[in-house]
Amino acid sequence: MVRAEQPKDATWEPIGPGVLRRRLPGLELNVAVVTGRDGILLVDTGSHEREAAELLSSLARELPAHGLPDRIVAVVNTHGHFDHCYGNDYVLRVFPDAEVWGHAALPAYLERYADAGRASGIEHGFDVDLMNAARIVPPTRLVPTGDAVTVDLGGREVVLYAPGRGHTDNDLVVHVPDCGVLIAGDMVEESGPPLFGSDAFAAEWSDSLGRVRALDASVWLPGHGAVVDEDFVVRQNHWLADVAAGRVVPD
Template sequence: MTAKPFASSADLADKQQTLEVLADGVYALTAEGDPNVGAVEGDDFLVCFEAMATPVAARAWLERLREHTGKPVRYLVLSHYHAVRTLGASAFGADVIIAHDATRALIAERGKQDWDSELARMPRLFKDPASIPGLTWPTVTFSDRLTIDLGGDRGELVLAHCGRGHTEGDLVAWLPRNKIMFAGDLVEAQAALYTGDAFHRPWATTTLDHVAAFGAEALVGGRGAVARGRPAVEAAIEQTRAFLRTMLEETGRVHAAHGTLKEAFAAVHAALEPRYGRWPIFEHCLPFNVSRLWDELSGTERPVIWTAERDREVWTALQS
């Protein structure tokens, strides 16, 4: 069998970006399965959600946003620590960079390794990587919930930690007034999941239960189209849950039978591919996903740090 190109290294074609106005002063930029970003207007400032992979990429997003608002960026919210979400932060000129307590700890523990790993996995997203000044450090962190008063009659923006899931420190941004949620990579809409740093059991159960309990009527996931309307939001959450449950069932079955990691990968691939295989980053993510879950089932509670070298070893073992 011919070896598949490593991760997304062969995915070099630009994706069509779409800026959507979800409500007055609420924006989302999607791009055919590339990481989504968003922004919310306060009375005289902006809150931006996610930073993209490089300052050059972030500036292109901000140019699109400036077609709608000239307000300065006061807050930049990072949903989690992954490089494609954080390393463009310097372009925003934000007064405050917000993340979960665990996200700051993860940046300190493994931020540089993650940077090297993701650059090799997804080179197209790193437009002019030399423009990155270094790791992005939050200036404000929290453990459970943080509320930003948007001023005037714009209500508030609630940042909440729903539990361990895609990483230890994922947070969501919730607009109660509009019933709009930015969910980061805790939920994907018509895009495959990356679970290489995940906690599969809580994510598939209590964490997604917490996300669903907000009752969002529009949801911007980490990748894929904006889910509009309660049925679409519920479908995106359940699609995410089903992906995780299938991984748990198939990997668990092979692990309990004292099989091998490669056998588990084959079983998970066969179970997921008919439904999810056509969606963005499915083949890219699955080796890393199954490897992490196998570690969990073997008693490794926290994810092993991904390095560029470890990435290649796992890919060669499972995707060749």
């Protein structure tokens, strides 16, 4: 059971029936939950133990208002950057039976870049001790590039799709077909332009996003920032194509 502690104002927002998002402070990271009869699928877990703990606490306070279940049965990591998956360990301590899903390339990525991720968190202003203490727990349920896997939450199916390389080589998106919601991770960005780190694939990102668009969603949740619609995603897809063709040089 999700346990409510340290009361604070609820900050979860419905973006579809039984689908809620929370926009975390600092990096404006979006985490989300999708609910079914059997429990909750949590998308991304935050940067460290304290952030994950507060995330679960705030969720516990919000669920009764929506009449939703309070057991996390699955976790999805959209990719391996610290802010999206370094809270896995805490979530699994609270819900040890939850399955953790990710791209097939994610475990190797985390093994290679764990320390770089901690350093990146510190550079972004996160607490040094919390970042250094973050225990990296990779997913064990893996989705290879090009595959789509359906997770049954009990009367509700959620599709996990690995479209190809873009923001990283381990991007995974979450589609909720019954309400047209697409949780895109950092394949789509709203709070700033798409981020091309050293682990990004500028020449492939637009094509990968085009494959995600084929899932036919109407409500898109970016990895960071406000909820957007298909028109926004089309414009960003065109911009990414311009980057791939060398017509635009990203900052």
